[in-house]
Amino acid sequence: MHSIPFNRPAVSDRALNYLRQAVESGHHSGDGTFTKRCHTWLEHRLGAAKVLLTTSCTHALEMSAILADVQPGDEVIVPAFTFVSTVNAFVLRGATPVFCDVRPDTLNIDERKIERLITRRTKAIVPVHYAGVGCEMDELMKLAHDAGINVIEDNAHGLFGEYRHEPLGSFGRASTLSFHETKNISCGEGGALVLNDPAWIERAEILREKGTDRSRFFRGQVDKYSWVDVGSSYLPSDLLAALLLDQLEQSENTQNRRKSIWNRYAEGLKTWAAEQRIELPNVPKHAKQPHHMFYLMLPSLADRAALIAHLKAQNIHAVFHYQPLHLSEMGRKFGGAPGDCPNTERAGDCLLRLPFHAQLSIEDQDRVIEAVNAFRCVHRKRLRSIGAASVSKRSLIGETG
Secondary structure, eight states: OOOBOSOOOOOOHHHHHHHHHHHHHSOOSSSSHHHHHHHHHHHHHHTOSEEEEESOHHHHHHHHHHHTTOOTTOEEEEESSSOHHHHHHHHTTTOEEEEEOBOTTTOSBOGGGTGGGOOTTEEEEOOBOGGGOOOOHHHHHHHHHHHTOEEEEEOTTOTTOEETTEETTSSSSEEEEEOOTTSSSOOSSOEEEEEOOGGGHHHHHHHHBTTBOHHHHHTTSSSSOOBOSOOOBOOOOHHHHHHHHHHHHTHHHHHHHHHHHHHHHHHHHHHHHHHHTOBOOOOOTTEEOOOOOOEEEOSSHHHHHHHHHHHHTTTBOOBOOOOOGGGSHHHHHTTOOTTSSHHHHHHHHHEEEOOOOTTOOHHHHHHHHHHHHTOOOHHHHHHHHHHHHHHHHHHHHHHHO
8 A cells, every 4th residue: 555645845847957947058147037036926926015925934934024124122923823833933033923812713813912912012914824814904003003013924834825805815915825835835944035115125135135235237227336234145946946836836726636635534434523523724715825734623632643654554654734823932932821822722633734735636635535434533432432321321221110
């Protein structure tokens, strides 16, 4: 029985052709022809003032922290259930992360709990669109506007997602994208900074070019370039951009395939999930998801561990996701403690992600669905044993009474 991996990246013949063109062009460093074509494609699709490819979503977040002028002593409100980069980008600037619990239904930052966390030191709110399902941006943006706080969207999961018919990543002053191997659109490693505020464009270009005004030099705006600001090397190779461009250009087919896989999981597991008291992903009607992942919320940590082992025994690779940041070694240094974010803590214990990639065949998905449907949770076994004991006790009472 062959193994079913959690993820499998795809490379098409056209991608290899683009890569060959990039190699033969002699321009292998950043901001070559393929990088510029990716910028144009994304700007047109997202309606952004400017998009800049970066070496990772992490680096795009670090750039956004500098653009927002995050300083030591500032506070940044972040969900406790997210990848460490969401927080690290701001901690590197000296900020204190303020962990907010997530909603139990979508696992997005709970907008109802943000207001009480805002102080005079709050510099930014960083919503993460978990699984590509949009946070409740209307209320969140109102809170930020009223308090004069920057919003920077971590949209690593949400390219092609929408909230009330507007693209995810278009609400804050900036947003970030990930093109990591596990994302819908990937080039192995990569990301992008999406700028919605034109006032941030010029400085973003400087930060991305090691703190120099090199971009202005190449546009003929200055006769030489020099060191004018802080910065680092955030440009990906044009070879990676060649792979990315192909993925962007075939994204409609990719997204249609992922939608089909997601819907098939939802249909194939709904009866089992109801019987086993397991939650499937929730997508509100006003949200359009990009079908980034399919997850199960098990009743307990023991159930999740048992299901992972059950699937592994059948050569199916399923994984859990984030661990609560407020309970991590670093999170505790910033005041995190058990019980602070109960929904986050539950997700950290109980969430399981099923194999999900555009190359997943119907036959392999059938195997996954069949294997999951054969699993029984610990609590169900316990209920049956309690029920049997109860019946036996009633029978005994009846016989002696």
